[in-house]
Amino acid sequence: MRPAFAVGLVFAGCCSNVIFLEKHPGCGNIVTFAQFLFIAVEGFLFEADLGRKRPAIPIRYYAVMVTMFFTVSVVNNYALNLNIAMPLHMIFRSGSLIANMILGIIILKKRYSIFKYTSIALVSVGIFICTFMSAKQVTSQSSSSENDGFQAFLRWLLGIGALTFALLMSARMGIFQETLYKQFGKHSKEALFYNHALPLPGFIFLASDIYDHAVLFNKSELYQVPFIGVTVPIMWFYLLMNVITQYVCIRGVFILTTECASLTVTLVVTLRKFVSLIFSILYFQNPFTLWHWLGTLFVFVGTLMYTEVWNNLGTTKSQLQKEDKKN
Numbered sequence: 001m002r003p004a005f006a007v008g009l010v011f012a013g014c015c016s017n018v019i020f021l022e023k024h025p026g027c028g029n030i031v032t033f034a035q036f037l038f039i040a041v042e043g044f045l046f047e048a049d050l051g052r053k054r055p056a057i058p059i060r061y062y063a064v065m066v067t068m069f070f071t072v073s074v075v076n077n078y079a080l081n082l083n084i085a086m087p088l089h090m091i092f093r094s095g096s097l098i099a100n101m102i103l104g105i106i107i108l109k110k111r112y113s114i115f116k117y118t119s120i121a122l123v124s125v126g127i128f129i130c131t132f133m134s135a136k137q138v139t140s141q142s143s144s145s146e147n148d149g150f151q152a153f154l155r156w157l158l159g160i161g162a163l164t165f166a167l168l169m170s171a172r173m174g175i176f177q178e179t180l181y182k183q184f185g186k187h188s189k190e191a192l193f194y195n196h197a198l199p200l201p202g203f204i205f206l207a208s209d210i211y212d213h214a215v216l217f218n219k220s221e222l223y224q225v226p227f228i229g230v231t232v233p234i235m236w237f238y239l240l241m242n243v244i245t246q247y248v249c250i251r252g253v254f255i256l257t258t259e260c261a262s263l264t265v266t267l268v269v270t271l272r273k274f275v276s277l278i279f280s281i282l283y284f285q286n287p288f289t290l291w292h293w294l295g296t297l298f299v300f301v302g303t304l305m306y307t308e309v310w311n312n313l314g315t316t317k318s319q320l321q322k323e324d325k326k327n
Contacts, residue, residue, distance in 0.1 A: 007268055009252025013245045014272050027235075028077030029206045030213040031242060036073070036196045036203070038243045039250065043193025055194065057184045062194040065180070068173040070199035074206075075166040082159030083152055088130055092163045098123055099171035107175055119305035126298025133291045192250065 044050065055062070080089060098120050104110040177191070203210065216235070223234035256268060 003256065006252045006255035009248050010256065010268055010272050011252075011275065013248030013250075013252055014276060027213045027239075028080055029074070029203075030210045030217075031239065032073050032077045033203045033206070033210055034239055034243045035246050036200060039192065039247060040197035040200060042247070043189075043197060047189050047193045048197075055190055056187045057180060057190065059194075061180055062191070062198060065173060065176060065191070066195055066198040068169055068176070069195045070202055072166045072170045072173065073199075075162050075169075079159045079162040079166070082162060083156040084159040084163065089163070092127060092130075092160075092167070098127075099167045100174060103168070103171045103175055107172075116306055119302040122298045122302030122305065124302075126295040126300075126302060129295030129298065130292050133289055133295070 047053070076089075084092075101110075101112065101116070101120050105112075181187075217233055217239065218236075220233040220235040222231050223237050224231050225237060253269065
């Protein structure tokens with residue numbers, strides 16, 4: 001029952017989060033700050049027991065992890081300010097398997113089968129197709145002025161660079177977490193709290209941008225919250241819903257990691273990305289050509305190949321047949 005409930009949380013939280021994330025164009029910093037603050041307060045109350053519970057993993061290791069986690073979160077959200085459409089944002093982040101494999105080979109000296117290398121090639125080609133087609137759209141949809149079009153393309157290139165950096169940093173953080181969990185054991189809920197609480201002072205450097213957007217939020221049209229009847233500026237309502245849905249998504253993933261095998265978690269998260277992508281395209285009518293669909297297909301087929309889901313399904317089926325014969 002709990003795994004099914006967790007899957008429901010992941011799909012409901014993350015897919016609905018797409019809606020409220022796209023309601024905040026250019027507001028990446030205030031969204032990130034609100035998400036971190038909410039999860040940090042919740043963790044301080046229920047995980048850290050108001051600061052009385054000592055962490056199982058030394059704080060100095062969390063400091064390194066937090067630096068990487070904070071950087072990835074800020075850069076990923078800021079990329080949306082740089083002419084990066086939400087569908088491309090989601091597709092690009094689906095390339096985390098590539099980054100994990102590359103850094104795994106370099107840092108952990110891992111070696112993989114031809115099947116896995118083929119899957120990574122599919123993901124790479126898929127991301128390249130979507131990125132290339134999005135680049136054409138950026139230049140064609142820009143102002144008729146050649147100078148404005150070039151500036152828009154440069155901003156888009158900067159966005160692609162930001163996504164690439166965040167992808168590699170996220171993979172490096174995953175490897176760092178893997179080594180920590182081997183040494184100290186798995187403490188996912190504790191890590192969730194410290195990854196969100198320790199970076200909060202870093203938002204001081206983004207205070208002016210956060211304040212500017214808070215002022216803009218206050219000036220947005222008023223909205224009456226259903227069932228409660230309270231009237232608030234609509235952008236604050238969108239931000240609140242974004243934070244809540246993000247928390248639901250993260251909690252769902254946490255439950256899955258404690259209840260299911262890593263293969264199942266990877267598969268659920270991958271399918272969630274695909275559903276979020278389709279939902280974003282249909283709901284917001286983002287431009288999405290046949291080439292984008294082909295690139296998306298490559299990304300998700302490659303991801304499923306990497307997780308070897310078909311091999312595992314075949315193994316499960318053969319085991320069931322053997323059990324039937326015994327009975």
